[in-house]
Amino acid sequence: MNYENNLKLLREDANLSQEEIAKILKIDRTTYNHYENNYITIPVKHLITLADFFNTSIDFIFGFTDNSKLDIKNNLVIDIAIFRLREFRKNNKLTQTKLAELLNTNQSVIANYERGRNIIATPFLYTICKKYNISADYLLGRID
Numbered sequence: 001m002n003y004e005n006n007l008k009l010l011r012e013d014a015n016l017s018q019e020e021i022a023k024i025l026k027i028d029r030t031t032y033n034h035y036e037n038n039y040i041t042i043p044v045k046h047l048i049t050l051a052d053f054f055n056t057s058i059d060f061i062f063g064f065t066d067n068s069k070l071d072i073k074n075n076l077v078i079d080i081a082i083f084r085l086r087e088f089r090k091n092n093k094l095t096q097t098k099l100a101e102l103l104n105t106n107q108s109v110i111a112n113y114e115r116g117r118n119i120i121a122t123p124f125l126y127t128i129c130k131k132y133n134i135s136a137d138y139l140l141g142r143i144d
Contacts, residue, residue, distance in 0.1 A: 001038065001041065001062070001122070001123065001126045002062065002063040003038070003042065003047075003061050003062050003063065004035075004036055004037055004038040005063070006060060006061045006062075006063055007035065007036045007042075007050070007061060008036050010050070010054045010056065010061070010068075011036070014054065018032050018033050018036065021050070024049065024050075024053055025046050025049055025050070027046075041121075041122045041123055042122060043121075043122060044119050044120060044121070044122050044125060044140070045119065047061060047122065048140070048142070051137075051142075054068075055069065056068045056069065057135075057136075057137045057142075057143075058136040058137050058140065058142070059129070059135050059136050059137055062126060062129065062130075062136060064129060064130070064135070064136070077140075077141035077142075078116050078119070078141075079116070079141075080140075080141030081119070081120070081139065081140050081141045082113070082114055082115070082116045084138065084139050084140075084141060085113055085114055085120065085139060086114050088128070088132070088134060088139065089110075089114075092132060096110040096111055096114070097110075102127070102131070103123075103124045103127055103128075105124070120139075120140075125139065125140075
C-alpha cells in the first residue's frame with residue numbers, strides 16, 4: 001500500500017507531531033510511527049478518523065487522487081458500506097468466493113463483511129479500490 005507519504009504530508013502540513021496524531025487516534029506514538037512508515041497496516045477506523053480530522057478523503061491518503069479536499073457526507077455508515085461492497089461485487093460479476101480468491105482470503109471473510117460483522121480490512125479495501133478504480137470513500141459510504 002502507498003499511504004505513508006500522504007499521512008506524513010498531512011501531519012506535517014498541520015504542524016503536528018506523531019505524538020499529537022497518536023493522541024487523536026488514542027494509540028501509542030510508536031504504533032502511529034509504524035503506520036506512517038508502513039511497518040504495520042493502519043486500520044480502516046483510524047483511516048477514517050484521520051481523514052475526518054484532516055478534512056480529506058481516504059482516496060487521497062491512499063494516493064488514488066491528488067485532490068486533498070473532499071466534501072464528506074458521512075463518517076462511516078455500516079449499512080451503506082455493506083450494501084456497496086455487495087453491489088460492487090455483483091456489478092463486477094464476482095461471487096464471494098471469487099472476491100475472496102482475489103484478496104487471498106476465504107469466502108467466510110467476505111460473507112462477514114457483507115453481513116456487517118466486520119468492517120473491511122484496509123489491505124482488502126485498498127486492493128479492491130486500486131484494481132477496480134473505485135473510491136474507498138464511496139465503498140465506505142462516506143460520499144455518494
